Amino acid sequence: QVQLVESGGGSVQTGGSLLLSCAVSRDAYSIDCMGWFRQAPGKERERVAHIITGSGTTSYADSVKGRFTISQDKSKNTLYLQMSSLKVEDTAMYSCAAGRFADSCWWDARVDYWGSGTQVTVSS
Numbered sequence: 001q002v003q004l005v006e007s008g009g010g011s012v013q014t015g016g017s018l019l020l021s022c023a024v025s026r027d028a029y030s031i032d033c034m035g036w037f038r039q040a041p042g043k044e045r046e047r048v049a050h051i052i053t054g055s056g057t058t059s060y061a062d063s064v065k066g067r068f069t070i071s072q073d074k075s076k077n078t079l080y081l082q083m084s085s086l087k088v089e090d091t092a093m094y095s096c097a098a099g100r101f102a103d104s105c106w107w108d109a110r111v112d113y114w115g116s117g118t119q120v121t122v123s124s
Contacts, residue, residue, distance in 0.1 A: 002025055002112070004097070004098060004113055004115035005096075005115055006115045008020040009094060010121070012086055012120075013124070014122055016122070022078065022080070031100065032101050033052050033102050034053055034079045034099075035049055035051065035097045037095050039093050039095070040089075043092075048060070048081070068083050083120070090122050091122045095117040096114070
């Protein structure tokens with residue numbers, strides 16, 4: 001069983017930065033992709049960014065391109081999301097996700113494992 005534990009959320013003003021981390025349990029050898037999703041109140045959950053763990057290939061939602069960077073540190077079994085130039089509309093619960101297949105992280109319905117989430121609040 002893969003376990004994901006997020007940290008790093010909090011409150012920040014517009015234009016600020018936050019670094020989210022996701023610690024992955026050691027038995028994650030079967031994971032081919034990892035990513036971040038977010039859900040704001042009253043809205044559907046949306047993909048923010050994901051990474052193919054083998055190749056390091058990354059993909060971003062248009063709304064965060066150029067502002068967010070996803071990365072992984074395999075030696076620490078940790079996934080990161082560096083968020084910069086934050087906007088009020090980035091306010092949401094951010095969840096770490098992992099999938100057993102390379103394309104699993106494109107849609108939340110295909111994600112195999114979820115973290116419990118960490119809240120990010122951006123105020124003006």
